Amino acid sequence: SRSINLAVIPGDGIGQEVVAQGLKVLNAVLPQDVKLETKEYDFGARRYHASGETLTDADLADLKKHEAILLGAIGDPSVPSGVLERGFLLKLRFAFDHHVNLRPSRLLPGVATPLAGQPEIDFVVVREGTEGPYTGNGGTIRKGTPHEVATEVSVNTAFGVERVVRDAFARAQARPRKKLTLVHKNNVLAFAGHLWTNVFNQVATEFPDVTTDYIHVDAATIYLVTDPARFDVIVTDNLFGDIITDLAAAVSGGIGVAASGNINPSREFPSMFEPVHGSAPDIAGQGKADPTATVLSVALLLRHLGYDDEATRVEAAVSADLGERGDTTRTTDEIGDALAVRVAG
Amino acid sequence: SRSINLAVIPGDGIGQEVVAQGLKVLNAVLPQDVKLETKEYDFGARRYHASGETLTDADLADLKKHEAILLGAIGDPSVPSGVLERGFLLKLRFAFDHHVNLRPSRLLPGVATPLAGQPEIDFVVVREGTEGPYTGNGGTIRKGTPHEVATEVSVNTAFGVERVVRDAFARAQARPRKKLTLVHKNNVLAFAGHLWTNVFNQVATEFPDVTTDYIHVDAATIYLVTDPARFDVIVTDNLFGDIITDLAAAVSGGIGVAASGNINPSREFPSMFEPVHGSAPDIAGQGKADPTATVLSVALLLRHLGYDDEATRVEAAVSADLGERGDTTRTTDEIGDALAVRVAG
Ligand SMILES: CC(C)[C@H](C(=O)O)[C@@H](O)C(=O)O
Numbered sequence: 001s002r003s004i005n006l007a008v009i010p011g012d013g014i015g016q017e018v019v020a021q022g023l024k025v026l027n028a029v030l031p032q033d034v035k036l037e038t039k040e041y042d043f044g045a046r047r048y049h050a051s052g053e054t055l056t057d058a059d060l061a062d063l064k065k066h067e068a069i070l071l072g073a074i075g076d077p078s079v080p081s082g083v084l085e086r087g088f089l090l091k092l093r094f095a096f097d098h099h100v101n102l103r104p105s106r107l108l109p110g111v112a113t114p115l116a117g118q119p120e121i122d123f124v125v126v127r128e129g130t131e132g133p134y135t136g137n138g139g140t141i142r143k144g145t146p147h148e149v150a151t152e153v154s155v156n157t158a159f160g161v162e163r164v165v166r167d168a169f170a171r172a173q174a175r176p177r178k179k180l181t182l183v184h185k186n187n188v189l190a191f192a193g194h195l196w197t198n199v200f201n202q203v204a205t206e207f208p209d210v211t212t213d214y215i216h217v218d219a220a221t222i223y224l225v226t227d228p229a230r231f232d233v234i235v236t237d238n239l240f241g242d243i244i245t246d247l248a249a250a251v252s253g254g255i256g257v258a259a260s261g262n263i264n265p266s267r268e269f270p271s272m273f274e275p276v277h278g279s280a281p282d283i284a285g286q287g288k289a290d291p292t293a294t295v296l297s298v299a300l301l302l303r304h305l306g307y308d309d310e311a312t313r314v315e316a317a318v319s320a321d322l323g324e325r326g327d328t329t330r331t332t333d334e335i336g337d338a339l340a341v342r343v344a345g
Numbered sequence: 346s347r348s349i350n351l352a353v354i355p356g357d358g359i360g361q362e363v364v365a366q367g368l369k370v371l372n373a374v375l376p377q378d379v380k381l382e383t384k385e386y387d388f389g390a391r392r393y394h395a396s397g398e399t400l401t402d403a404d405l406a407d408l409k410k411h412e413a414i415l416l417g418a419i420g421d422p423s424v425p426s427g428v429l430e431r432g433f434l435l436k437l438r439f440a441f442d443h444h445v446n447l448r449p450s451r452l453l454p455g456v457a458t459p460l461a462g463q464p465e466i467d468f469v470v471v472r473e474g475t476e477g478p479y480t481g482n483g484g485t486i487r488k489g490t491p492h493e494v495a496t497e498v499s500v501n502t503a504f505g506v507e508r509v510v511r512d513a514f515a516r517a518q519a520r521p522r523k524k525l526t527l528v529h530k531n532n533v534l535a536f537a538g539h540l541w542t543n544v545f546n547q548v549a550t551e552f553p554d555v556t557t558d559y560i561h562v563d564a565a566t567i568y569l570v571t572d573p574a575r576f577d578v579i580v581t582d583n584l585f586g587d588i589i590t591d592l593a594a595a596v597s598g599g600i601g602v603a604a605s606g607n608i609n610p611s612r613e614f615p616s617m618f619e620p621v622h623g624s625a626p627d628i629a630g631q632g633k634a635d636p637t638a639t640v641l642s643v644a645l646l647l648r649h650l651g652y653d654d655e656a657t658r659v660e661a662a663v664s665a666d667l668g669e670r671g672d673t674t675r676t677t678d679e680i681g682d683a684l685a686v687r688v689a690g
């Protein structure tokens with residue numbers, strides 16, 4: 001009989017509430033014969049304040065025993081900016097080599113967008129997750145003086161670029177439109193830009209049925225608001241991906257419905273799935289948080305583990321729920337219950 | 346009697362057409378006693394193809410004799426990507442130390458925006474122009490092999506950050522709302538982020554009447570589409586500024602109306618004013634280009650040279666023209682004529 005061994009990291013703020021709904025839906029959608037084992041971890045602000053720790057080697061060894069990780073949200077105003085981001089979120093991405101940062105954007109029926117005219121939006125951003133300006137390379141001299149110099153080094157390797165570009169081509173090939181757009185700034189960042197463009201063009205020869213396209217990152221932000229329908233799959237650098245996926249989430253209904261996967265396709269390490277939104281401490285504990293983004297992250301998790309039918313059922317349940325939502329105000333729990341009923345039925 | 350000694354660079358594609366309208370309006374708005382001297386330069390694709398040159402030391406020495414530069418657009422598909430960008434546009438910004446890259450965004454009456462509900466948009470981005478990831482620092486090893494490593498180094502100095510932050514504070518102080526937002530990614534790019542944040546907070550103490558704010562660049566793209574009215578003045582890094590000003594132009598009516606100034610506030614070198622749009626070779630020579638962005642760049646030029654009343658008149662003429670434009674289709678020349686009549690009247 002099959003089983004899923006899942007690490008659960010509720011985290012801070014609304015994390016606890018939304019993760020509970022994600023698990024509820026996961027339990028409801030899984031076939032009877034699949035045994036779901038979960039272990040909860042207390043990472044985040046509480047743990048940091050109690051022990052000063054964010055993510056230790058022992059923690060990583062524990063997490064590594066699981067097949068996947070479901071995370072709610074990490075971050076609290078009581079912790080200095082950057083400490084949990086670099087000490088937990090990024091540390092985990094790098095330690096588990098989450099090089100495919102997957103961020104789908106679909107404007108679902110019934111969901112409000114800031115764009116006029118309710119455009120068609122259905123694309124996926126494949127953001128590189130382990131290189132670029134996120135490596136922590138760089139430094140500071142003469143700190144705090146009028147002669148301070150601070151550098152940030154974006155590190156890009158053929159190995160790192162090729163694996164994520166290849167993954168993106170495969171994802172594009174599996175979609176009806178079969179289109180892949182490289183987003184970079186190769187006219188200015190010529191060293192990294194040349195590497196990305198060259199690898200992209202080389203890998204393209206192996207996927208002759210995929211249509212390719214190149215857009216500078218600045219122009220990409222224009223298209224995301226004037227013509228988002230032009231995108232199918234986008235592959236991009238870590239920092240450009242960070243920026244355009246927040247914009248993509250905003251135009252396709254907001255971060256309340258944006259899901260993401262930090263994926264290691266080789267499954268050598270567990271992949272992590274999380275809503276794009278943060279911990280929203282202002283509404284925490286009030287049952288006001290929308291668990292939809294977490295539930296959609298559960299769908300990504302299911303697909304990653306090979307439960308394609310179940311993933312599709314979760315996505316269909318979310319679409320149906322959003323389509324019928326109208327102006328009703330429901331609690332976090334009520335939305336979770338409604339989705340659990342839909343996927344079970 | 347007063348005079349303006351202007352270098353004119355029509356450049357490629359629609360550059361010639363739009364610059365002609367900019368000069369027409371400039372001539373019409375200047376008081377009789379101001380003598381306008383212009384000298385035209387042939388930089389761009391033609392010069393590159395004829396001589397292989399983009400911008401020589403002798404060119405820079407010639408340009409330096411002028412008080413300001415008006416540029417149409419540089420770039421053509423016949424020139425490899427990056428050659429004119431780095432060999433001309435960026436070279437000029439660095440050679441003339443254009444550290445204040447000024448990009449106002451106003452949603453003018455009658456102008457279409459991709460955003461629903463016609464929000465109020467009236468902010469200015471002060472983009473740093475001589476540092477960050479634009480310095481060309483970095484390199485490549487093992488080029489073209491599976492072991493290639495390419496780096497890009499973002500260089501940030503206290504000197505460079507402080508002067509642009511100070512300029513932005515002064516601009517914010519001169520505006521009714523007196524609000525300045527720092528946009529960066531200091532939770533991830535900790536070296537540069539610390540320098541920017543620290544300098545920003547220090548300079549803030551000299552401007553106690555300016556309200557300050559900090560937003561990560563990814564979140565800034567969300568606010569630009571969901572709540573652009575929250576912004577008054579934004580100060581940011583060279584690359585973040587490149588990205589968010591294209592988005593800002595898109596939401597406030599498109600690059601057809603977006604103006605920019607590459608400014609050296611000390612006037613040690615001539616500042617350069619140009620529309621944000623490119624050379625649009627597909628519509629070049631057909632009288633279809635909208636010269637509005639160039640005319641608004643002329644307004645920035647006038648204000649930089651101390652002709653505040655004239656700048657205001659140009660902006661008012663553009664607002665009035667856009668407000669009454671409706672569905673009429675006019676040629677580049679007709680729009681320029683209409684604006685020239687308005688500023689003269
Ligand atoms: C919290 C932060 C470190 C993170 C990032 O920059 O990647 C976030 O913005 C994201 O997109 O997941």
Ligand SMILES: CC(C)[C@H](C(=O)O)[C@@H](O)C(=O)O
Pocket residue numbers: 187188218430431434435587
């Ligand atoms: C053409 C390019 C070099 C330039 C930049 O990246 O700065 C452009 O995008 C801009 O914003 O002026």
